[in-house]
Amino acid sequence: MTEKVGVLGKKPPRRTGVERVVNAPLPTVYGTFQAIGYLDHDRGDEQVALVYGDLGTDGVLTRLHSECLTGDAFGSQHCECGDQLVSALRAVVAEGAGVVVYLRGHEGRGIGLLAKLRAMALQAEGLDTVEANLALGLPVDARDYGAAAGILQDLGIRSVRLLSNNPRKREALVRHGIQVAEQVPLLIPPCENNITYLRTKRERLDHHLPHLDAVAHLS
Numbered sequence: 001m002t003e004k005v006g007v008l009g010k011k012p013p014r015r016t017g018v019e020r021v022v023n024a025p026l027p028t029v030y031g032t033f034q035a036i037g038y039l040d041h042d043r044g045d046e047q048v049a050l051v052y053g054d055l056g057t058d059g060v061l062t063r064l065h066s067e068c069l070t071g072d073a074f075g076s077q078h079c080e081c082g083d084q085l086v087s088a089l090r091a092v093v094a095e096g097a098g099v100v101v102y103l104r105g106h107e108g109r110g111i112g113l114l115a116k117l118r119a120m121a122l123q124a125e126g127l128d129t130v131e132a133n134l135a136l137g138l139p140v141d142a143r144d145y146g147a148a149a150g151i152l153q154d155l156g157i158r159s160v161r162l163l164s165n166n167p168r169k170r171e172a173l174v175r176h177g178i179q180v181a182e183q184v185p186l187l188i189p190p191c192e193n194n195i196t197y198l199r200t201k202r203e204r205l206d207h208h209l210p211h212l213d214a215v216a217h218l219s
Contacts, residue, residue: 015041016041016042017040017041017042017150018038018039018040018041018047018147018150018151018154019038019039019041020036020037020038020154021037021038021039022035022036022037023035023036023037024037026050028089030086030089030090030093031052031089031093032052033050033051033052033089033100034050034051034052035048035049035050035051036048036049036050036051036151036155038147038150038151038154040105040147040150042146042147043105043144043147045104045105045147046104047101047102047103047104047147047151048101048102049099049100049101049102049151049155050089050092050099050100050101050102051098051099051155052092052093052095052096052097052098052099053092053095053096053097053098054097055097055098055099055155055156055157056097057156057157057158057159058157058158058159058181059159059160059161059181059182060097060098060099060157060159060160060161061091061092061095061097061098061099061160061161061163061184062098062099062100062101062152062157062160062161062162062163063084063085063088063091063092063098063099063100063101063162063163063164063186064101064103064145064148064162064164064169064173065081065084065085065088065100065101065102065103066081066103066106066107066109066110066143067102067103067104067105067106067107068081068082068106068107068108069107069113070116071083071085072085077191077193077194078120078123078193078194078197079194079197080188080190080194080198083188084186084188085100085102087186087188088100088163088186091163091184091186099152099155099157101148101151101152103143103145103147103148106143109133109139109140109141109142109143110139110141110142110143110144111133111136111138111139111142115136115138118132118136119132119133119136119138120132122135122136123197128196128197128200128204129197129200129201130200130204130205140205141168141205144172145169145172145173145176146176148172148173148176149172149173149176149177149178150176152173152178153177153178157178158178158179159178159179159180159181160173160178160179160180160181161180161181161182161183161184162180162182162183162184163184163186164183164184164186165185165186165187165201165207165208165209166205166206166207166208167183167206167207167208168205168206170183183208185208187209187210187211189211189215190211190212190215195212195215198212199212
């Protein structure tokens with residue numbers, strides 16, 4: 001197939017940023033959301049924002065949720081991702097308005113599913129989540145939040161109340177022009193299977209997880 005060119009024989013410019021593609025109602029067990037689908041032209045990922053109620057522009061309760069197949073779909077106790085997603089959806093419904101931006105391409109803090117599984121195998125041998133990524137020659141956190149900021153801007157949002165324990169998400173949004181009026185904790189009770197992982201997130205990745213102090217009995 002011959003590649004399309006412009007009227008002067010030049011290739012058309014490559015599109016950049018996020019493009020809103022579709023808006024569809026999505027009834028869930030938590031409430032009925034509007035699922036707004038986007039195409040990230042920079043990375044090629046398909047993204048979705050789950051919008052509940054009338055958002056307004058300032059102080060919108062917002063969760064940027066990094067894709068986690070093992071936690072979100074399979075109920076893995078290796079992390080708290082699945083519980084955080086459920087808690088965020090419930091929180092925006094209880095608030096009466098809010099958005100959960102589900103960020104694909106963020107699996108394993110951006111290293112991908114297979115690499116994440118390899119890292120999990122190394123963690124089973126005694127490495128922590130940071131050491132495992134580095135042992136594989138991979139970045140500790142490769143996530144980019146440019147698409148998330150673009151989606152929020154498309155929704156008309158100027159500032160958010162960010163459902164997150166991760167200060168780096170806040171910093172990334174501010175860099176991309178979205179103000180963070182408040183960082184709202186999203187604390188999930190730990191279990192024996194994820195306490196080491198959560199402690200590593202607090203001690204090495206600067207996550208704000210004060211509730212871990214009350215569970216010193218977990219190994």
